[in-house]
Amino acid sequence: MKVSIIIPCHNEEECINKYYDAMRPVRQKLDVDFEYIFVDDGSTDKTLDLVKALALKDSEVRYVSFSRNFGKEAAIYAGLKNSTGDYVGLMDADLQDPPEMLLEMYEGLQSGEYDCVGCRRTTRKGESKIRSAFARMFYRLINKMSDVEIVDGARDYRLMTRTMTNAVLELSERERFSKGIFSWVGFKTKWLEYKNTERVAGKTKWSFSGLTKYAVNGIEDFSTAPLKFNLILAISLFVSSLAFTVFDIVWWCLGNAMYEWFIITPIMLFVAALLAVGLVVIGEYVKKIFREVKARPIYLVRETDADLDRNADIKITCDDYTVSDTKETDKIDA
Numbered sequence: 305m306k307v308s309i310i311i312p313c314h315n316e317e318e319c320i321n322k323y324y325d326a327m328r329p330v331r332q333k334l335d336v337d338f339e340y341i342f343v344d345d346g347s348t349d350k351t352l353d354l355v356k357a358l359a360l361k362d363s364e365v366r367y368v369s370f371s372r373n374f375g376k377e378a379a380i381y382a383g384l385k386n387s388t389g390d391y392v393g394l395m396d397a398d399l400q401d402p403p404e405m406l407l408e409m410y411e412g413l414q415s416g417e418y419d420c421v422g423c424r425r426t427t428r429k430g431e432s433k434i435r436s437a438f439a440r441m442f443y444r445l446i447n448k449m450s451d452v453e454i455v456d457g458a459r460d461y462r463l464m465t466r467t468m469t470n471a472v473l474e475l476s477e478r479e480r481f482s483k484g485i486f487s488w489v490g491f492k493t494k495w496l497e498y499k500n501t502e503r504v505a506g507k508t509k510w511s512f513s514g515l516t517k518y519a520v521n522g523i524e525d526f527s528t529a530p531l532k533f534n535l536i537l538a539i540s541l542f543v544s545s546l547a548f549t550v551f552d553i554v555w556w557c558l559g560n561a562m563y564e565w566f567i568i569t570p571i572m573l574f575v576a577a578l579l580a581v582g583l584v585v586i587g588e589y590v591k592k593i594f595r596e597v598k599a600r601p602i603y604l605v606r607e608t609d610a611d612l613d614r615n616a617d618i619k620i621t622c623d624d625y626t627v628s629d630t631k632e633t634d635k636i637d638a
C-alpha cells in the first residue's frame with residue numbers, strides 16, 4: 305500500500321517547511337509507503353530550493369517543477385500523472401487543508417465502501433464577504449446549469465483510490481476544472497466536514513479576476529446551457545412579431561390610419577427571429593463538436609468480476625432476497 309500526496313505550490317516559500325513539519329506526525333501514523341509530490345507551478349521565490357532541500361533530506365519527497373506558472377489545475381494534473389500510489393491525495397501547501405484529516409480519509413478508503421474521501425468546509429471564516437457571496441452564487445449557478453453536482457464548500461483536498469485517479473486522468477481535456485471532473489467521473493465519495501482554517505503564511509494566489517475566470521471556465525466546461533439563450537431569443541422575437549401583426553390587423557380593422565413603421569417593425573422582428581433560429585441550429589452543432597472535442601470517456605468502470613475475491617463471504621443485505629432464498633432452501637430440505 306502506497307499513498308501519494310500532491311501539493312501544488314506557487315510562491316509558497318513561507319509555507320513549504322511549515323507544511324512538511326505539520327505533515328510529519330501524520331505521515332508517521334500511516335503504516336504505508338508514502339510519497340509527497342510537490343508541483344512547483346512556476347514559482348519565482350525560493351519554493352523550489354526549499355523543496356529540493358526536502359528531497360535531499362527525505363527520499364519520500366519528489367517534485368515536478370514547471371517552466372512557468374500554468375495554474376493550479378495544471379499542477380494537479382501533473383501531480384496525478386506522476387503519482388504512483390494506490391491512494392492519491394491532493395493538498396494545498398498553505399495548511400488550509402488540515403493534515404490530520406488525512407488519517408480519517410485513509411480510514412474511509414480502507415473500509416472499501418468509498419472510492420474517494422473529500423473535505424468540505426462548512427464556514428468561510430477569514431474570507432472576504434464579497435468573495436464568499438460570489439462563491440455561493442457560483443455554486444448555485446453551476447449546479448443549476450450543468451449535470452454535474454458540485455458540493456458547496458468542497459475543497460480540492462481529497463484522497464482517491466487508484467481506479468478513480470486513473471478515471472480522472474482519462475479526462476484529458478486541456479481546459480481543466482477539477483471540481484467538475486471529480487464529480488463527472490462518478491464513484492462513491494464520502495464528505496468530511498470541517499471549519500475553515502486560514503492560511504498559515506503568505507497570501508492567496510487568487511485575484512478577483514482570476515476567480516471570475518475560473519468560475520466562467522467551470523460553467524463553460526460543464527454546461528451548454530448558455531446556448532439556450534439563442535432559443536429564448538428566437539421565441540421572444542417570434543412572439544413579438546406575431547403580437548405586433550395582430551395589433552396591426554386590429555388597428556386597421558378599427559379604421560385607423562396605418563403608419564409605415566407599423567408594417568416594417570413586425571417584418572424586421574420576423575427576420576431577426578429567423579436569424580436567431582439559425583443561431584439555435586448552429587448552437588446544436590457546436591454543442592456536439594464541444595462534446596466530441598472534449599473526448600470524455602463513454603463510460604468508466606468501477607469494478608468487474610476480475611476484482612472479485614472468490615474466497616470472500618459476500619453477504620447480500622437485501623431482506624426480500626434473503627427471505628425468499630431461505631424459503632427455497634427449506635423446500636429443498638423438506
Ligand code: UDP
Nearest residue numbers: 312313314345375376379396397508509510
Ligand atoms: N497554486 C498553484 N498555482 C497557482 C495558484 C495557486 O499551484 O497558479 C497553489 C497554491 O500554492 C496553494 C494552492 O494552489 O498550494 C491553493 O492556492 P491558494 O491558497 O492561493 O488558494 P485559496 O486557498 O485562497 O483558494
Ligand code: MG
Nearest residue numbers: 396398400503
Ligand atoms: Mg489557500
